[in-house]
Structure formats: structure tokens, C-alpha cells
Amino acid sequence: MDAAQAISLVANWIRSHGLDYPTEGLAADRFEAGWSVYAPVTVDESDPMAFLDMPVGRSVFLVGDSGRIEEVSSSVPPQAAQDRFTTQEIANAHASAGSDEAQFMAEFERAFHQAAAGHPPAVSSFTVVDGSPDEAAVAAEASRLLEPIAQQLAQLGPPGWERLSAEFAFTVSAEVAQLWFFSGERSAAAPVPLSIGELVRHQRDVAARMPAGPWWRLLLTVTNRGVLTVEYDYGDQPFPDDQLLTADHYRNDLAAYPRPRVPVWLAGYVAGPAAQGRDPQRAAAAAAADAATGRNGVAVDGVPALADVWARWAALSAVYVGVRSDWGPRIYPGHAWYESDRRSGSVLFVLPGERAVLSGGKWDSPLLEAAYNGGRPLPDLYSGAPAWVTDSVLNTRNRNGLLTFCLWWVGGRWHRGATDTSGELDVPLPPVRSFDETVRAMTSQTGPGTEPACAALLTAIGNGGATAHHVAALFTRVPGADVGAAVNQLSLAGLLTA
Numbered sequence: 037m038d039a040a041q042a043i044s045l046v047a048n049w050i051r052s053h054g055l056d057y058p059t060e061g062l063a064a065d066r067f068e069a070g071w072s073v074y075a076p077v078t079v080d081e082s083d084p085m086a087f088l089d090m091p092v093g094r095s096v097f098l099v100g101d102s103g104r105i106e107e108v109s110s111s112v113p114p115q116a117a118q119d120r121f122t123t124q125e126i127a128n129a130h131a132s133a134g135s136d137e138a139q140f141m142a143e144f145e146r147a148f149h150q151a152a153a154g155h156p157p158a159v160s161s162f163t164v165v166d167g168s169p170d171e172a173a174v175a176a177e178a179s180r181l182l183e184p185i186a187q188q189l190a191q192l193g194p195p196g197w198e199r200l201s202a203e204f205a206f207t208v209s210a211e212v213a214q215l216w217f218f219s220g221e222r223s224a225a226a227p228v229p230l231s232i233g234e235l236v237r238h239q240r241d242v243a244a245r246m247p248a249g250p251w252w253r254l255l256l257t258v259t260n261r262g263v264l265t266v267e268y269d270y271g272d273q274p275f276p277d278d279q280l281l282t283a284d285h286y287r288n289d290l291a292a293y294p295r296p297r298v299p300v301w302l303a304g305y306v307a308g309p310a311a312q313g314r315d316p317q318r319a320a321a322a323a324a325a326d327a328a329t330g331r332n333g334v335a336v337d338g339v340p341a342l343a344d345v346w347a348r349w350a351a352l353s354a355v356y357v358g359v360r361s362d363w364g365p366r367i368y369p370g371h372a373w374y375e376s377d378r379r380s381g382s383v384l385f386v387l388p389g390e391r392a393v394l395s396g397g398k399w400d401s402p403l404l405e406a407a408y409n410g411g412r413p414l415p416d417l418y419s420g421a422p423a424w425v426t427d428s429v430l431n432t433r434n435r436n437g438l439l440t441f442c443l444w445w446v447g448g449r450w451h452r453g454a455t456d457t458s459g460e461l462d463v464p465l466p467p468v469r470s471f472d473e474t475v476r477a478m479t480s481q482t483g484p485g486t487e488p489a490c491a492a493l494l495t496a497i498g499n500g501g502a503t504a505h506h507v508a509a510l511f512t513r514v515p516g517a518d519v520g521a522a523v524n525q526l527s528l529a530g531l532l533t534a
Contacts, residue, residue: 039064042071042099049097049105057095069122070100072114094262100125109179174245181239182266185232186258192226193217197260202228204236204254205279207289211237212279243268250293252302253279271299274379283308296409300401303408304437311414311437316426323423333420333444333451338458340469342392342445346372347497348468349384350529355478355490358511358522364481365466367528371429380464385429392445393425396464397433401440403455408437415455417442440464483513502526503534 047059058075065072074096096114098106098121106124108117189202197217205212213228213236236254244250253269274280286306290298304311314322326332339345349365349372356364365374374396375381382396395417406412417439418425425444433439441457441464443450461469467477471494478490489509496502504523511517526532 037070037099037101037103039066039071042073045099045103045105046073046097055095064099067098067118067122069118069125070098070102072118073097073099171247174242178239178243178246179266181235181242182256182264185235185239186256186264188232188235189215189228189256190258190260192228194219194224199260200256200258202254202256202258203279204233204256205252205275205281206237206240206250206254207252207281207285208292209288210281210285212281214279244293249295250289271302274301280305298408300404300408301399301436301438304404304433307408307437309435312417312434312439314418314426314430314434316423319418319421319426320423322418323421326420331420333453336443336450336452336458339394339443339450339461341448342386342390342450344471344498345384345394345468346386346392346529347531348471348474348494349374349466350526350531351490351494351497352466352468352474352477353529354493354507354522354525355481355510357525358507358517358519359481359514360516360518361481367525369528372529374464374466376463378463381431381433382464382466383431387424387429390445390448391422391424393429393442394445394450395429395431395434395439395442396460397431397438397440398460398464401460403440403457403460404438415440415453415457417453417455417457419453420451421453422446478510482510486510486513497526497531501533502531504532 042064043062046062050057050059061075062073063076065074075094095107095109096117098108098117100106100121102125104125106121108121185202189200192215193200194217197219199218200215201218202213202215204214211233213233215226215228217224217226240250240254248268248270251268252271253275255267255269257265269275283306286302290306298306340348350367353365353367353372357366363377365372367373370386372384372386373381374383379399380397382394384392384394386392403415407414414437421442421444425442427434430442431439441452441460443452445451467473471491474494475487475490478493479487482490489506489512493502493506493510496506504519507523507526508519510522511519523532
């Protein structure tokens with residue numbers, strides 16, 4: 037089918053359905069499974085307010101090579117609409133050919149992942165539902181209610197604006213609304229009137245009747261040519277700090293709109309310090325109760341001795357600081373810190389009297405998923421822990437119910453609570469589990485040919501003879517290295533002899 041045939045089919049379809057839509061001057065754009073047919077909109081670029089007279093959610097017609105026509109709103113991202121249409125075209129083709137169910141699902145999955153490979157997906161997952169008329173009507177109503185919001189936001193812009201971005205973070209008891217207008221490299225913030233907030237609140241109430249429930253954040257982008265892009269944020273990733281409401285507002289919202297699943301990070305945030313907090317009073321009471329019942333921590337194998345972990349952590353920190361990296365582990369007075377690029381991390385506090393606490397969290401921990409969404413108890417991280425294992429020496433994830441392991445060093449070995457957390461350590465810890473692992477990680481930053489120098493530094497630390505010369509030798513292939521800062525990391529760790 038060519039463009040002219042697609043346009044002709046759409047024009048006849050519009051007339052047969054009695055739609056208030058132009059049938060002359062239609063345009064067609066090709067996509068994988070057919071054509072996107074629409075009436076181009078002419079904008080008077082000399083009039084910055086001409087946008088107000090434009091239909092934001094105007095219809096677009098998708099025409100398959102099979103001849104099937106589907107009307108969609110331009111407020112739906114074009115790629116998302118086309119991907120769904122293409123998937124249905126594949127389904128219809130297989131159904132008509134009598135292919136078996138296994139072949140159809142294989143092709144369905146292939147098409148879905150192929151579409152997602154070239155661009156960010158419009159949704160993070162999908163669910164096959166009955167597609168009842170009620171659900172379709174709710175989705176259509178939620179989409180329709182976005183149009184007056186966009187129209188009223190547009191009226192707030194300065195002359196000559198080209199694009200607006202609006203972000204709404206709502207619950208039933210609190211809300212944040214942010215609006216920016218852009219023109220070239222310039223941007224300007226604008227307040228959002230209460231009247232628009234009321235429209236957004238109503239739209240969220242309607243969206244709450246969709247299978248996914250109410251959104252936590254609504255993100256809108258509108259151009260001065262009338263293109264509206266919409267994203268519903270259901271909390272797959274943590275919200276920006278300036279759009280994160282206090283925990284009680286999310287509790288209120290969950291009471292009003294119960295959900296079968298809450299993102300783990302948000303569930304922990306709602307749980308707060310009560311879930312995993314261990315202030316000195318609680319720690320002392322728990323330790324006394326453990327002693328009274330003869331409950332002890334479980335000895336842990338598979339984690340190197342404290343001296344080795346501390347030495348390797350410090351050597352890695354020296355390397356990352358020396359190459360001026362914003363990533364990687366760090367040494368601070370009395371403790372070591374690490375955050376990975378996968379939202380996992382840990383801290384190691386070294387205490388007087390040959391004691392230490394190593395704790396942290398794994399972003400996608402199955403233990404927390406089972407607890408917050410599976411009805412299982414939170415992992416028992418503190419059973420048998422000494423009274424000195426308190427909030428002050430724990431990774432701050434424990435304040436938001438996201439701690440997934442806690443080890444304490446006493447009596448010359450590591451211990452843990454009752455829950456086996458061995459599967460929680462790989463991602464949150466820097467590469468310190470073995471000598472060779474640490475050397476490889478160091479060399480990845482200092483460059484080829486520096487492996488002997490990296491190994492020499494680690495060996496010297498172990499022998500108590502590490503010097504500034506050992507550190508400087510790491511950076512012979514790193515122009516502009518900050519050797520002084522690297523040396524300081526070992527000095528802070530108490531591992532530098534001269």
C-alpha cells in the first residue's frame with residue numbers, strides 16, 4: 037500500500053463515520069506496519085499565542101498494510117501508538133494464517149523487544165488484559181482530561197516560548213507542581229495556579245481507575261506546535277528530591293488507593309526508621325534480650341578478614357581519587373564508603389578494640405521485595421548483634437528500610453543476623469573480595485602495564501610498608517593524576533608508613 041491509498045482509505049473512513057475531521061490535504065508518514073495519516077496543522081509563527089487555538093489531542097489514523105484503520109490521539113506518543121498497532125497487526129496476521137499459539141507468542145515477543153531496542157520504551161512492562169469497554173473508556177477519559185491542562189499551561193508562557201515542561205507529584209494529601217518554559221537555550225520557571233492543580237487532581241482520580249492505578253508523577257511536554265507528550269511515573273525509579281513528599285503523604289495515598297505492589301524503594305521510605313532503625317536504646321534492649329535467650333550472631337565465611345577488606349578498600353580509593361574520578365570508593369576518618377552506579381552501596385566503620393561494622397543495601401534485593409510485596413518478614417539483620425551496632429555505624433539505608441545486609445567484626449571474624457544475606461554482597465561492595473579482584477579493579481583505572489605497581493602497593497600495605505612512592509608508581513600512565521590526594525586516602529586509612 038502506498039501513501040495515496042492510505043490517505044484515500046482514511047478519507048472514506050472519516051466520511052463513513054461522520055467525523056468532524058478534514059478529508060482534504062491529509063498527509064501520510066510511513067512506519068513499520070503501515071501509514072500514519074493526519075491533517076497537518078498550520079501555525080502562525082508570528083503569533084506566540086496561536087497555539088491556544090490548536091487542538092492538542094487531535095486524531096491521527098493508523099492504517100495497516102492489511103487495510104485496518106485505528107484512530108488514536110496525538111496526545112499519545114507516536115512511537116508508542118505505532119508499536120501497539122504493529123503488534124496487533126502481527127497478531128492478526130498470525131491469527132488469519134492459523135499459526136499455533138507458540139509461534140504467535142514467539143513473534144509477539146520478538147516484535148515487542150525489537151521495537152524497544154531502538155528507543156526507550158513507552159512503558160516498562162505490559163500486561164495482556166481483556167480490554168473491556170470500561171477500561172478503554174477510562175483510559176480515553178484520562179487522556180482527554182490532559183488537553184485542557186496543556187491548554188491552560190500554555191497560557192502561562194512568555195512570548196516566543198517554544199516548549200514547556202510540567203511535572204506534577206501528587207498524593208491525596210499533598211502535591212508539587214513545577215513548570216518551565218524554554219526558548220532556544222533560555223528557560224524560565226512559572227508558578228502553576230491552583231485552578232490547574234485542580235484539573236490535574238481530577239485527572240489523577242480518573243487515571244486511578246486504570247489497571248495500573250493512580251500515577252505518582254505526571255510529566256507533560258508541550259511544543260508551541262501542539263505536540264503533547266505524556267508520561268505516567270509509577271515509581272520505578274526514586275523521585276527527584278524536590279518532588280519527594282514526606283512519608284505520611286504516601287501512607288495516606290496508599291490508604292486511599294491500595295496497590296498490589298509498591299516499588300521497594302518507596303515501600304522502605306514509607307516504612308521509615310521504624311523498620312530497621314537501631315538507636316542506642318533499641319540496640320541495648322535487643323542485645324540484652326539476645327543474651328537472655330542465648331541468641332548469638334551467625335559466623336560468616338566468604339568475606340575476607342577486616343584488615344584485608346580495609347586495605348583493599350583504601351587502595352582502590354587511592355586509585356579512584358588519583359585519577360580524579362567522581363565514582364569509586366572513598367576513605368573518610370574512621371570509615372570507608374562506596375556507592376555503585378547501580379543504586380547499591382555500603383559503608384565500613386572501623387571501631388576501637390578490633391571491632392567493625394560492614395553494612396549496605398542491594399537495590400533489587402529479593403529479600404526486600406518478598407518483605408514489602410510478598411507478605412514475608414523483613415530480613416533479620418541484627419539478631420545476636422552487640423549493643424554497639426547502632427544507627428551511628430550503619431549505612432543510612434537503614435533509615436528508609438532498605439538495608440539488606442549487616443556484618444559485625446568481633447573476636448577475629450565476621451558475624452551476621454539470622455537471615456542469610458550472602459547473596460546481597462556482590463553489588464553493594466567494591467571489588468575487595470580477593471587480592472586479584474582488587475588488582476584488576478585498580479588496573480582498570482590506572483591503565484595497561486600498571487598491574488605490577490598495583491599488586492606491589494597491596495603487598496606493601498599488607499606488610500606494613502606502604503609509602504608515597506608506592507602510590508606514585510600507580511599513575512605513570514595517567515597524565516595529570518592527583519597523587520597527593522591518592523596518598524591522603526592511604527594516610528586517612530592509617531596505612532601509610534612514610
